[in-house]
Amino acid sequence: MTLTAETSRTARPWRERLLSGGSWTVLALLVLILAVIVVINPSFAEPMSLMAFAKKTAPLVVLAVGQYFVIVSGEFDLSVGSLVGAQVVIAARLMDGDEALTWPVLGLMLVFGLLVGLVNGLVTTLLRVPSFITTLGMMLVLFGAIRLWTGGAPTGALSESFRVLGRKGFPDVPGQFQVPYALLVALVVVGLAVVLMRRPFGRSLVAAGDNAVAVAYSGASVWWLRTRAFLLSSFLATVAAVLIGGFAGVTAQVGQGLEFMAITAVVLGGVALGGGRGTVIAAMVGALTLEALFTLFNQLALPSTVRPAVQGVILIAAVAYAARRRRT
Amino acid sequence: MTRRYHLGSTEIVYLALAGILLVAGVLVAVRGGNLFAQQNVSYMLTQTSLLGFVAIGQTLVVLCRSLDLSVGYVVALCSLVGATTMAGDPSRVWLGVVAALAVAAGVGLVNGLVISGLRVNPFIATLGTGLIIKGFLDTRFKGPEGEVPFGFQTFGYTRIGPVPVSTVVMLLVAAAVFVLLTRTRPGYHMFAVGGNLDVARLSGVRTGRVLVLAHVLCSLCAGVAGLLIAARFGTGNALVYSYGLDLDSIAAVVLGGTLLFGGRGSVVGTVGGVAILAVLDTAFNVLDVNPFFKDVLRGVIIIAAVALYARRQLDPASRRARFTTGGGDAA
Numbered sequence: 148m149t150l151t152a153e154t155s156r157t158a159r160p161w162r163e164r165l166l167s168g169g170s171w172t173v174l175a176l177l178v179l180i181l182a183v184i185v186v187i188n189p190s191f192a193e194p195m196s197l198m199a200f201a202k203k204t205a206p207l208v209v210l211a212v213g214q215y216f217v218i219v220s221g222e223f224d225l226s227v228g229s230l231v232g233a234q235v236v237i238a239a240r241l242m243d244g245d246e247a248l249t250w251p252v253l254g255l256m257l258v259f260g261l262l263v264g265l266v267n268g269l270v271t272t273l274l275r276v277p278s279f280i281t282t283l284g285m286m287l288v289l290f291g292a293i294r295l296w297t298g299g300a301p302t303g304a305l306s307e308s309f310r311v312l313g314r315k316g317f318p319d320v321p322g323q324f325q326v327p328y329a330l331l332v333a334l335v336v337v338g339l340a341v342v343l344m345r346r347p348f349g350r351s352l353v354a355a356g357d358n359a360v361a362v363a364y365s366g367a368s369v370w371w372l373r374t375r376a377f378l379l380s381s382f383l384a385t386v387a388a389v390l391i392g393g394f395a396g397v398t399a400q401v402g403q404g405l406e407f408m409a410i411t412a413v414v415l416g417g418v419a420l421g422g423g424r425g426t427v428i429a430a431m432v433g434a435l436t437l438e439a440l441f442t443l444f445n446q447l448a449l450p451s452t453v454r455p456a457v458q459g460v461i462l463i464a465a466v467a468y469a470a471r472r473r474r475t
Numbered sequence: 476m477t478r479r480y481h482l483g484s485t486e487i488v489y490l491a492l493a494g495i496l497l498v499a500g501v502l503v504a505v506r507g508g509n510l511f512a513q514q515n516v517s518y519m520l521t522q523t524s525l526l527g528f529v530a531i532g533q534t535l536v537v538l539c540r541s542l543d544l545s546v547g548y549v550v551a552l553c554s555l556v557g558a559t560t561m562a563g564d565p566s567r568v569w570l571g572v573v574a575a576l577a578v579a580a581g582v583g584l585v586n587g588l589v590i591s592g593l594r595v596n597p598f599i600a601t602l603g604t605g606l607i608i609k610g611f612l613d614t615r616f617k618g619p620e621g622e623v624p625f626g627f628q629t630f631g632y633t634r635i636g637p638v639p640v641s642t643v644v645m646l647l648v649a650a651a652v653f654v655l656l657t658r659t660r661p662g663y664h665m666f667a668v669g670g671n672l673d674v675a676r677l678s679g680v681r682t683g684r685v686l687v688l689a690h691v692l693c694s695l696c697a698g699v700a701g702l703l704i705a706a707r708f709g710t711g712n713a714l715v716y717s718y719g720l721d722l723d724s725i726a727a728v729v730l731g732g733t734l735l736f737g738g739r740g741s742v743v744g745t746v747g748g749v750a751i752l753a754v755l756d757t758a759f760n761v762l763d764v765n766p767f768f769k770d771v772l773r774g775v776i777i778i779a780a781v782a783l784y785a786r787r788q789l790d791p792a793s794r795r796a797r798f799t800t801g802g803g804d805a806a
């Protein structure tokens with residue numbers, strides 16, 4: 148694996164490098180799904196619809212990138228869904244529609260997110276609790292604590308300026324073409340993540356997922372690498388919470404099930420659970436594919452009860468197909 | 476050496492259980508109650524049976540370094556298949572039981588074949604089959620359906636003293652799995668496959684069959700849990716899948732000292748893990764803890780309990796001598 152990655156980096160063009168990450172099947176699937184959507188509903192290809200799709204997809208892309216850091220280092224983060232929910236509820240309750248409080252609350256959310264990531268990381272690495280259990284416990288704690296604090300139903304409101312990132316675009320003229328800020332945020336996140344994965348930190352992180360013992364003996368501190376992955380995941384969950392809060396507002400269900408969506412997106416992109424293999428771009432394509440699938444379900448007017456079944460079949464088929472390719 | 480290690484790990488689980496029982500008992504006593512009153516003890520034991528079945532099955536797949544996220548949906552599906560097949564007719568009880576278990580075994584077979592044959596990651600494979608079953612359940616069943624004859628409902632309600640019959644059956648299943656894992660060839664093979672798939676294959680173990688067997692048995696256990704639900708409710712119910720049995724069962728397995736990365740663990744520990752969760756639940760109920768605070772406490776206690784022995788579990792004898800010094804971070 149290392150050998151092929153080495154040759155691909157130096158000799159092959161970027162397109163083939165993308166394919167060698169095991170992500171080409173999901174890219175083909177994405178193109179296929181988008182093509183079917185356009186055939187059914189040609190207006191989807193218009194810039195405005197595409198931008199609406201990008202706006203809706205951006206939070207999942209951000210979450211998938213965060214989850215990617217954790218998964219590629221060989222761990223799980225099941226707490227991101229609860230964290231997104233917690234952050235949105237915290238923001239709504241604390242600012243309660245007050246514009247002046249937007250920035251202080253954002254700062255607090257950032258601190259809270261990083262704290263959650265730090266606890267996840269340290270408990271997993273120093274106390275040696277499997278991350279599946281650590282983050283499952285964190286999911287329960289956040290879920291319960293937030294409802295305990297708000298008495299069951301979220302209260303308050305998000306300020307208008309808080310909601311700009313998730314809801315508005317550029318230029319801000321209603322009814323006309325605009326580039327959503329959410330898309331810009333997602334692009335910046337993906338861009339920074341790609342750069343980060345090319346830096347020594349990223350290389351070591353993938354290596355830690357592949358063989359932690361070897362990385363420890365080569366002088367890197369594995370616990371700090373993985374803790375930073377958890378910090379990144381929680382930080383990006385906070386960013387996603389700002390986007391989702393802006394896009395959809397505050398509900399009791401916000402964030403529910405997002406952890407499985409994010410993990411699914413990452414694995415769909417060909418990133419190996421257990422770590423050591425896969426690229427950020429692949430994780431992003433996985434997230435896009437998943438959202439495109441949901442859009443397709445909408446276009447087909449598929450009954451909501453059938454959707455999980457179709458999603459399950461496509462999920463297994465795509466991953467099975469990718470697995471088949473990787474072996475030959 | 477391996478046997479002594481297992482004893483050690485399981486002992487810690489039961490020590491933790493004893494500790495939690497003690498603390499919970501004292502807390503309840505301070506409030507003027509009695510955690511060990513018959514009514515509380517039977518509630519506690521009743522709580523163990525449902526999660527117990529699922530967690531015993533989960534132990535088998537986790538030992539093989541797999542996992543099963545579809546168990547919750549299998550439980551719901553089997554409760555419906557059992558109840559609708561019985562349709563209130565006492566003479567069809569056995570038919571219902573067989574039908575439910577056959578469906579469960581079928582799901583397990585699909586899970587196992589997709590994982591071993593198509594090489595799909597177990598996380599995705601079982602999430603996928605779970606979603607497929609969810610789609611079927613949501614489409615086909617609008618609410619509770621089927622009727623369980625009174626005779627079979629006794630499986631859900633009858634007690635021998637404070638001990639519910641379902642708990643006895645759960646312990647019998649646990650005993651059978653214990654024998655499977657410690658006395659038989661397929662059991663040893665499960666440890667081998669979970670420990671190192673390649674080494675197991677090179678040693679002549681048919682790894683695919685072992686995985687399929689583990690998944691079939693896991694789904695069968697979930698099927699029994701589904702029948703238990705049907706017996707308790709008197710009907711089948713699709714909403715059971717929202718109980719969170721999938722993640723709870725994995726938490727119980729890991730609480731019981733089984734390594735999430737396969738190859739190490741015991742079903743006795745799992746029963747201990749299930750008991751820990753049941754004691755917590757009962758204590759929270761008796762103490763009338765706010766349901767949301769319950770979640771917080773559960774989360775903290777699960778992490779703390781696993782942290783208690785996680786370090787111990789990974790260190791001794793798991794690596795060759797030269798890797799035990801200095802490479803401390805490299806779990």
